[in-house]
Amino acid sequence: xxxxxxxxxxxxxxxxxxxxxxxxxxxxxxxxxxxxxxxxxxxxxxxxxxxxxxxxxxxxxxxxxxxxxxxxxxxxxxxxxxx
Numbered sequence: 001x002x003x004x005x006x007x008x009x010x011x012x013x014x015x016x017x018x019x020x021x022x023x024x025x026x027x028x029x030x031x032x033x034x035x036x037x038x039x040x041x042x043x044x045x046x047x048x049x050x051x052x053x054x055x056x057x058x059x060x061x062x063x064x065x066x067x068x069x070x071x072x073x074x075x076x077x078x079x080x081x082x083x
Contacts, residue, residue: 016040016049035073039066 002011006023017024017040024033043049 016044029073031073032070035069039069042066 002013002015002018003009004011004020004023005018006027007020009020009022011018011020015037017037019027019033021033024037027033028036040049
């Protein structure tokens, strides 16, 4: 079991990022954290999270789609805070 980099709580070894849900949501907001997890999990499945292989198997469309999802989640989060 890995430890969260923020609170040192337990995090599954299967998780791409060593950040627990509570801390991730506190740092980035729930929607943005979920988007980040989806993106990193997707890249892990493609084999792009291994040292030295980042970007080798990435299609440009995948990157643009990930950037759009992150931007959309960020805009939604800002609108909710403003309301």
